[in-house]
Amino acid sequence: MCLFLAKVGFYMTEQIDKALAREYEAGFVSDVESETFEPGLDESVIQRISEMKGEPEWMLEWRLSAFREWLKMEEPDWALVDYPKIDFQAISYYSAPKSMKDKPKSLDEVDPELLRTYEKLGIPLIEQQMLAGIAVDAVFDSVSVVTTFRDKLEEAGVIFCPISEAIKKHPELVKKYIGSVVPKKDNYYAALNCAVFTDGSFVYIPKGTRCPMELSTYFRINEQNTGQFERTLIIADEGSHVSYLEGCTAPQRDENQLHAAVVELVAMDNAEIKYSTVQNWYPGDENGKGGIYNFVTKRGICHTSAKISWTQVETGSAVTWKYPSCILKGDNSVGEFYSVALTRGRQQADTGTKMIHIGKNTKSTIIAKGISAGKSNGSYRGLVRMNPGADGARNFTQCDSLLIGDQCGAHTFPYVESRNPSAIIEHEATTSKVSDEQMFLCRQRGLDPEKAVSMIVNGFCKEVFKELPMEFAVEAGKLLEISLEGSVG
Amino acid sequence: MSNTKSLLTIEDLYASVEEKQILKGLSLDIKPGEVHAIMGPNGAGKSTLGYVLSGRDGYAVDDGSVTLNGEDLFEMETEERARAGLFLAFQYPVEIPGVSNLEFLKASVDAQREARGEDAITSADFLKEAKAACKQVNLPISFLKRGVNEGFSGGEKKRNELMQMLLLKPQLCILDETDSGLDIDALQVVAEGVNSQRSADRSFIVVTHYQRLLDYIKPDFVHVLSDGKIVKSGDASLAHELEAQGYAWLQKEPAEDELEG
């Protein structure tokens, strides 16, 4: 997974810093001729999206009913984020490279400019050049460009394809599970996504199968004024196992762009899903101009003895609103959430998780590390709920915040609800800074201040990084290092 | 006394912490290979000297000069002084959770080698050296994997400081009350470690309150620091004298402050 991140750079925190020179290296625009809808949203736009995708009638109906619900809903305002009101009529809801219109049959038919884009981002899509062991679905604006290693996966019975394709080829699975974990009217952005989602990944792991390679999706927003509304659905059938990775970048633009995704995970009895994210959308410039609004709903359901583990490293986006959650429905099921959220410049992140304990002896672990620098604000918002039937359930939560500089904020909003006397919940939160003593020790041993800070911050995040796939963890560490450059004077 | 060039020259040094004068005209000259012990009562400014020399924030130099190998020390940042060969063994080493000892040491060694224009050491070679250093200071190898000083006992922290010294191979080592809080066995381990590093081009400043450590690390010179300056210098026998007399004879003039430990 090092490929995802190797070339990704950032703006740095602007506070005490003089040398703000580093660019967001993923900020380039690809010169691809696209077919893009006029901005605006009504039922006819949804009909056109559905048509473009060649969807069956039931899918269109589903979209329209979600749209009608959405119209009745209000944008949530409870998160500790502040951004101007979004004009949903000013967004284009579909954009795809023209070359993708006649579905390329193989990589040879894919527009070389598209392939170059991914190569530039460190994700060569040509199989010979790829890291063996990772299959990639590359989503460009509203369409999936290519999905690699499909044959190899098919041998194992694993389905890994764009969701637009799954709707046509595996309607029984999609119909059964889409919206089953995140209902259409779950929240404002989820409802919007249901109405207008364009592409995303679909994964099905058959009973008793261990997916032979890591699966990953790389999301790229390219076109101006478009929103990306991707939808991911992962179903791990009984006793199966899959590790899935997600990465994302966008060009550097002065306008804010909306990304409202929905991810649904279904872990059947004894199945295990490990979902890792490195979120590196364009964060905006040091004055808060531009950047992605990242409003994402991610949720998984665990049946008996199943396990879902969310790991996220959040470094991008101007505004993040994201709570990957687990519904621990089956007895003995396990939910985990490991998160590092770093904000700098004017970034705002409100992120956390929900662990809903329904089954007996369910267990959840939450480790959230927030690092705030510059003039940014980072919040952990979480819910742990023990339902009356959750006998013997356990939760452990640890939220730690690190502040770098005196212009930022770090906040913790944990909701703890228990209705079962045999359930045990433990929640701890601390906040600290990089201490002068630690800095002095590092510098006395010859480290420059920037290296010292990144080392201390990496140490602070260690518990989360160790949950990431190996190469990924190394890269996540480097990502932090780059992000922190210049945050000490 | 030899005529070789000085390693460290302190001339008439005045320094303060939070606007309180601690060092008041301290002078000291150290040549390569020499071991200087600095003794004195609490509040004399012993720890301050180590912090001022290594460039800790909050320690202001008001007057005087210090050169290391002829270079103006005060023109250098803390890390540049370290790379120039100055090492401070802390009296109270700080913990850095999550950062492993090994990672920390490798980064330090790499930074120092790079500054000297040397090639980076391979991880395998470094690990070998680090293991040997662990052994020498009597720390289990597992300490390399643990967070820097995280959950270490007082004695383990001190030995960890020594291990860092072994790996960084500095020219000037300042041991700030390295003996405090150590039992006699640990003290011997530390002393043996220091003695093994004594060489013609490496010098030591051993800051201590008690003569005990000097039974194991034989100093070439002993200085008595009182109220911010050196009031008496002599050879190793001075330490014994102090042990017998205590520091009471210094208190004739009332000490102004009790700030420093």
Add this chain to the structure above:
Amino acid sequence: MSEWLESAITRAQDVNDWLAPKRANAVELLSNTNWPTRKTEAWRYTPLRSVERSNAKVITDVIGLSPVEVTGLSAIELVFVNGKYDASQLSKILPEGLSISLGQDLEGVQKAEALDVFSTIKPERHLFGLVNDALAQDVIVISVTEGVEITQPIRISSLLSQGAESHTRVQVSLAEGSRLTVIEDVQASGDTLNTAFVEYDIAKKAHLEHYRFALQTGSNVAIGGSHFNLRDHASMHSTIVAFGSDLSRLDTDIIHAGEFADAKLNAMYLLDGKELFDLHATVEHAMPNGTTEENVRCIVADHARAVFNGRIHIHRDAQKTLAELNNRNLLMSNTAEINTKPELEIYADDVRCAHGATVAQIDKQALYYLQTRGVSRSKAQVMLNFGFINELIDLMPNAALAEWIRPVIRERFAQMEVN
């Protein structure tokens, strides 16, 4: 808007007294306030149905009620009966340096000052605080002069008879270097509705020892607030002991408005039956070098519900703050509920802040241990529960109060066991 609030606003418009400008302001704010629903964060877990359905009425008949006796406590008694101040129960001679007056009886500068301070410490966001501003029947003003230590505690009792509605208000100011102990208590029986708010201004180097008892149970609605403003080097030690009722809600605000202030707050609540108790404790560190330590412990049995919101807000300038909150909860039954939300909101980097919250059952090993020594399971439960709370009782500075409250709590546990 609810009918109840509408009628409260209407009633407030009829009042015309020395507080008129403050009341008008509150009425204006209330008119623009939405009646809380489940989506209102401050009332997320505490429905206001029992306020809406309350039949309590302001009773103007004179009824003789007196506060419970506390052995060994020789307090200066300040009594409200159904919201009206009963001056006859106040000692005739007050200690030197202490003044207690009805706001309306103050004269000249003192009255102007009292009006100035009114409702400046209590934040505007408390809905029922505004109701109290608008409807407070009698307002008592207490002040201690500079450097004086009042050794005798002041006990403010709000007593309600069956079906009564009352709104009591007290403002307390401690001048520089003074010391005072204040006990707030409400005693009500049956279908009452009470709002009781007290504001404390604690000047430089002054110290307040504070107690608030909310031991009424049953079908009462009891809503109140204690709000503290701490200036440079001021300190406070507060103890809250609460049982629940139909609806019991308490808001505390501790504002570090000066440097080097120190606040300690220990709260414990024991809920049974269908009781609800909701504590919202906010600490605002607006200035540097402050310290706060909060311990909140709660035991919930039967169908009871406990709500706790503990917010610590460190402002940009409040460097070198040390703030800690520890919240421990014991859930005794399958039908009881605990909702707790410790919050940190931090805008200064050189601070040490932490909170911890746990929800658990009684330690099974300890229970087993006691049983092996021959103690019955139910008795052992009471003992362990009592121990859990007693740790905080032990921290009460006033021995007489601690001795008085211990058996009250013990009896409470025994009752909880029967249910």
